[in-house]
Amino acid sequence: MAEVTTSLGFNREAFDAFLQSRGEPSWLRDQRCEAWAKFEELPLPSQKDEEWSRTDIRLFRLDRFGFPADRPAGARLADGLLTHRVELGGQVTAWDSHPHSARLNEKWARRGVLFGSLDELAAEHGDLVRSHLFRAVDAHYDKFAALHAAAWSGGTLLYVPRGVVIDEPLHMLSVISPGAADLGHALVILEDGAEATLLAETASLSEQSPGLHCGAVELLLGPGARMRYVNLQNWATGVWHFAHQKALVDRGAALQWTIAALGSRLAKVNQHVALVGRGAGAQVNGVMFTEGKQHLSYHTLQHHEAPSCKSDLLYKSALQDVSRTVWRGMIKVDPAAQKTDGYQRNDNLMLSDHARSDSIPGLEILADDVRCTHGSTTGRVDDEQIFYARCRGLTRKEAVRMVVAGFFQQVFDRITIDSVREALGEAIGRRIREYD
Amino acid sequence: MVETLKITDLHVATEGKPILRGVNLEIKRGEVHALMGPNGSGKSTLGYAIMGHPSYEVTHGSITLDGADVLSMEPNERARAGIFLAFQRPMSIPGVKMADFLRHAATNVRRPNRKEGEELIPMREFRKELNAKMDQLRMDKEFTRRYVNDGFSGGEMKRAEILQLAMLRPKFAILDETDSGLDVDAVRLASQSIADIGGKAMGILIITHHEHLLEHNRPDFTHVMLGGRIVETGGPELAIELHKQGYDRIRAAYPGAAADEAAMKDQAETVASH
Numbered sequence: 001m002a003e004v005t006t007s008l009g010f011n012r013e014a015f016d017a018f019l020q021s022r023g024e025p026s027w028l029r030d031q032r033c034e035a036w037a038k039f040e041e042l043p044l045p046s047q048k049d050e051e052w053s054r055t056d057i058r059l060f061r062l063d064r065f066g067f068p069a070d071r072p073a074g075a076r077l078a079d080g081l082l083t084h085r086v087e088l089g090g091q092v093t094a095w096d097s098h099p100h101s102a103r104l105n106e107k108w109a110r111r112g113v114l115f116g117s118l119d120e121l122a123a124e125h126g127d128l129v130r131s132h133l134f135r136a137v138d139a140h141y142d143k144f145a146a147l148h149a150a151a152w153s154g155g156t157l158l159y160v161p162r163g164v165v166i167d168e169p170l171h172m173l174s175v176i177s178p179g180a181a182d183l184g185h186a187l188v189i190l191e192d193g194a195e196a197t198l199l200a201e202t203a204s205l206s207e208q209s210p211g212l213h214c215g216a217v218e219l220l221l222g223p224g225a226r227m228r229y230v231n232l233q234n235w236a237t238g239v240w241h242f243a244h245q246k247a248l249v250d251r252g253a254a255l256q257w258t259i260a261a262l263g264s265r266l267a268k269v270n271q272h273v274a275l276v277g278r279g280a281g282a283q284v285n286g287v288m289f290t291e292g293k294q295h296l297s298y299h300t301l302q303h304h305e306a307p308s309c310k311s312d313l314l315y316k317s318a319l320q321d322v323s324r325t326v327w328r329g330m331i332k333v334d335p336a337a338q339k340t341d342g343y344q345r346n347d348n349l350m351l352s353d354h355a356r357s358d359s360i361p362g363l364e365i366l367a368d369d370v371r372c373t374h375g376s377t378t379g380r381v382d383d384e385q386i387f388y389a390r391c392r393g394l395t396r397k398e399a400v401r402m403v404v405a406g407f408f409q410q411v412f413d414r415i416t417i418d419s420v421r422e423a424l425g426e427a428i429g430r431r432i433r434e435y436d
Numbered sequence: 437m438v439e440t441l442k443i444t445d446l447h448v449a450t451e452g453k454p455i456l457r458g459v460n461l462e463i464k465r466g467e468v469h470a471l472m473g474p475n476g477s478g479k480s481t482l483g484y485a486i487m488g489h490p491s492y493e494v495t496h497g498s499i500t501l502d503g504a505d506v507l508s509m510e511p512n513e514r515a516r517a518g519i520f521l522a523f524q525r526p527m528s529i530p531g532v533k534m535a536d537f538l539r540h541a542a543t544n545v546r547r548p549n550r551k552e553g554e555e556l557i558p559m560r561e562f563r564k565e566l567n568a569k570m571d572q573l574r575m576d577k578e579f580t581r582r583y584v585n586d587g588f589s590g591g592e593m594k595r596a597e598i599l600q601l602a603m604l605r606p607k608f609a610i611l612d613e614t615d616s617g618l619d620v621d622a623v624r625l626a627s628q629s630i631a632d633i634g635g636k637a638m639g640i641l642i643i644t645h646h647e648h649l650l651e652h653n654r655p656d657f658t659h660v661m662l663g664g665r666i667v668e669t670g671g672p673e674l675a676i677e678l679h680k681q682g683y684d685r686i687r688a689a690y691p692g693a694a695a696d697e698a699a700m701k702d703q704a705e706t707v708a709s710h
Contacts (some may be wrong), residue, residue, distance in 0.1 A: 139615025193651050252504055264510075290600075322667065329525075333686075377650060381529070383490065383526045384527050386522065387487075387489055387490065387511060387527075387530075388526065388527035388529075389529065389537070390510070390511040390512040390515070390535070391487050391511050391512075391514075391515055391520075391521050392515055392540075392541035392544075392545070392600065392604070393515040393516050393540075393541050393543075393544030393545040393604075394512055394540055394541065394544060395512050395544075395552055396510075396512070397552060398540065398544075398552050402529065402532050402540070403532070404538075405531065405532065406529050406530050406532035406583065407530070407531055408531070409530075409532070410531060411532030
């Protein structure tokens with residue numbers, strides 16, 4: 001296993017050394033330096049901040065982590081969970097925020113598709129990256145966003161030119177070693193009418209090890225583009241996971257965005273979909289399974305900026321042990337966004353008496369001709385259901401597993417990629433424990 | 437020797453309140469037993485106690501299957517030992533397809549030593565059998581693609597229970613008011629179905645208020661339960677008599693059990709009114 005020899009702490013000296021080592025063009029250096037100034041200026045969020053009131057990071061020590069150090073040496077990484085029996089069009093892997101491998105089926109490369117490390121492609125395709133990087137995510141939103149914007153490395157770029165339809169899923173995998181940091185940035189650009197499916201996984205090399213993920217995802221869909229983006233977060237249970245993720249969906253484009261969260265010690269993720277062109281659509285799916293002392297907090301925003309757009313969010317979480325989830329969802333409808341069709345729903349299934357889930361839907365509607373609805377349920381596994389299944393020969397564990405699988409089925413039905421459904425079903429099934 | 441499910445002096449309580457007060461019953465494989473009695477006399481409790489429902493505590497007595505102690509088994513072990521309960525009100529399991537549920541159930545029951553995660557009956561083989569059974573029961577194939585009892589009508593639930601019975605082929609089956617909520621034709625169909633799937637190969641305990649379910653499953657014995665005891669046992673003619681004339685004669689003949697029944701009813705009403 002790779003030893004991390006980072007000098008710890010995100011301080012000025014380390015930042016200068018990091019900048020020095022990268023030799024990037026001035027626009028990028030400037031962007032990083034501005035973000036660094038913001039990072040130094042902003043305090044770490046605390047529970048006094050409304051957005052963090054339910055998420056306690058007092059035990060988080062930023063000085064335990066540092067800039068990505070030397071490129072780790074080692075064998076090839078694991079394959080990931082989402083790629084079984086899938087013919088991939090390409091694969092990009094990163095390790096401790098360093099590019100590790102990249103391949104793209106020649107037929108897509110010939111048609112102008114770019115898929116690889118953002119680090120490397122930013123050097124070769126500076127103009128393209130410059131015009132899109134941080135177009136969606138606000139680099140100065142909070143201390144974590146600013147740190148990410150100053151210190152991102154590795155990462156992934158997918159660029160699909162106008163009208164190119166990629167009919168094979170692409171896969172990206174980002175892995176960290178114990179104690180390391182992942183500051184990867186995923187930048188996805190689909191031009192007019194382009195189509196792609198991207199399966200993104202993040203994971204740790206060992207199961208309980210500490211780590212930091214301070215990342216960002218930007219999904220930029222041009223008019224009429226179609227994208228399926230799946231993000232499986234499978235960090236070790238020692239990893240602090242802070243992320244800003246945002247999609248811009250233009251006229252008539254359609255995004256299906258699925259987030260599956262299994263790992264991390266604490267997660268605070270802002271997932272934001274902006275429908276910026278008439279008739280854009282987004283379906284947002286969330287699958288969460290938590291256990292132990294995990295705390296996963298997801299703040300979602302469906303922002304209708306243009307008329308006649310549709311957004312449909314379904315988040316489902318099952319909680320075991322003393323774990324906790326927070327979902328805070330907002331549908332925001334701008335005055336211009338008439339004929340909006342917005343929906344959000346959050347269902348929670350408690351597998352233990354000591355788990356807790358907070359579900360806070362919200363609507364902010366400034367147009368008058370809209371349809372927006374939301375719903376939320378929290379329930380527990382019903383003993384009578386379990387008894388019924390046991391009377392048919394299923395063990396208690398098998399019965400609970402089946403009830404949980406059934407609970408997630410509604411969201412699995414929406415995920416049209418078999419390998420994703422199967423991998424998630426199996427991963428969740430493996431985690432379910434025996435309860436009395 | 438014929439396989440036997442034997443219940444001896446069974447006392448069962450729920451939430452600390454006695455329901456069954458000394459039930460004796462012996463069912464041999466191949467026999468049909470009808471269990472009748474007024475509402476609240478303890479019939480369903482007997483079914484739950486035989487399956488091991490956690491809310492029903494056996495305070496005294498025994499249940500054995502060919503001498504093996506049933507009471508020491510988990511509900512799933514009882515199912516795998518060959519005991520089946522068709523629920524009066526089956527539970528729904530949203531998101532789980534009937535076919536998947538049944539495939540797990542059938543595999544477990546047929547391979548009692550199966551460990552979790554071990555292979556299921558091969559899909560093709562299972563499908564073939566399931567389709568044949570559904571044809572036999574005149575059921576729509578669409579049925580198995582629906583979620584377990586989710587949004588089923590009363591009649592559909594009962595038919596689903598019978599389908600499970602057909603697939604699991606237990607040694608002993610307890611049918612808890614499989615006729616309730618069904619119209620006469622549906623009850624006849626259910627009765628016919630139970631006979632078709634080979635009721636003769638099982639020992640069956642039919643809990644019912646009506647005689648229709650017994651039409652195609654003529655009971656070898658009819659038992660009357662009152663106040664948590666089986667107070668009288670007869671042949672098929674007893675079922676017909678009770679259906680036609682009610683329980684007045686029984687109550688008059690067994691005043692002790694009738695008093696217990698009245699006390700249980702009061703208790704239940706007190707609980708319900710709270």
